[in-house]
Amino acid sequence: MNYAAVIVLHRSREELARLLPTIAPAQLVVVDVGPDDGGAQLAAQHGATVIERRDNPGFGAANNLALDHVTQAITVLLNPDTLDAHGQLPTLARRAHLPGLHAPRLLNEDGSVQRSAHPLPGTFGAFLPAAFPVLPRAIAHRAEPYRAHTPRTVGWAVAACLAARTATLKRLGPFDPSIHLFAEDMDLCLRAREQHLPTVLHPDLQITHTGGHSIATEPFELLARQRRDVIARTRGRRARALDDAAQLLTFATRAVAKTPFNARERAQLGALLGLLLRGGS
Known part of the structure; x- marks a missing residue:
């Protein structure tokens, strides 16, 4: 199944070197937005169309720029810190001919399931999930869809690996360039x-996602904001209050349960409370 892979780099040569041997897209477009660490050269050696934006316009804007160069009918947006160890991207790309956004299950390197949907x-x-830690399976899969065992529509999915018709992605943007980092995937989904395009999780297709932040460096307040x-912006203030x-x-x-x-x-918890106490800004 032919597809284009779009990858945005930021000091990601090491991760890219692990990813590239596991994928074989018909077209590879790479945007390097970080300092030159050899990632762009490595991508070029693998036949990629390489765009260097050392001014770092942001993750979303970089993906949008890459989409302008895609000629394949299906595009898979990939983080460099992913691995397709079992060659499942062609199947994901084939399913992406159906309307909507399509995401595989994301796994940690130890095989555990990430909360990616x-x-x-x-x-x-x-x-x-918070009020009732033990739920019947059908309800649990609706409330925590990353646990599902069969394909299902979800509210949103992490865009470490996301496939769709290229025309659909271009029509959507795909990303809002004003969001420099974090929450771009939620916004996209x-x-x-709003355009009646579902986000579909395919738990039978599994991609390893090695990325993560240490607790000391993860920007919890920025994530919450x-x-x-x-x-x-997308669901209204009432929805935001319910989500808060x-x-x-x-x-x-979780803080109590995992002590x-x-x-x-x-x-x-502290980041969100602090944000709310300051009026949300």
Whole structure:
């Protein structure tokens, strides 16, 4: 199945060197937005169309720029810190001929499942996992769709690996260039939903995603602010208020349940509380 792979680099040569042997797209477009670490040269050696933007216009804007060069009917947006160890991207690309955005299940390197697919934010269903830790399977898969075992529509999915018709992505943007970093994927999926384009998780297709931040460096407050802005813009203030409450309850419940291994949840809870106490800014 022919498809184009679009990859944005930022000091990502090492990750790209691991990824490239696991994929074989018909077209490869790479945008390097970071300092030159050899990533652009490596991509060129693998036949990529390479665009260097050392001014770093942002993740979303870089992807948009890459889409202008894509000629294949299907595009897979890929993070450099992913691996297609089992050669499943062609199947994902084939399924992406159907309308919508299509995401595989993301796995950590140890094989555990990442929380990469989420319910629609700003709904009462988002309260369920926090209020009721043990749920019937059907309800649990709706509230925490990353746990699903069969393809299903989700509210939004992490864009570490996301496939769609190229024309669909171009029509959507795909990303809002004003969002420099974080929440671009939520914004994309919610805007797609407004155009009656679903985001579909394919849990039988599994891609390894090695990326992550240490708790010391993860920008929890910026993440919270971007999330709130996106939800307010795409779903309205009422949805944002519901999501705030659901997030607070979720973080608080996890912080208590995982004691003493709760540093991340405490940091997330503190960041959102601080933001709300300052009026959301």
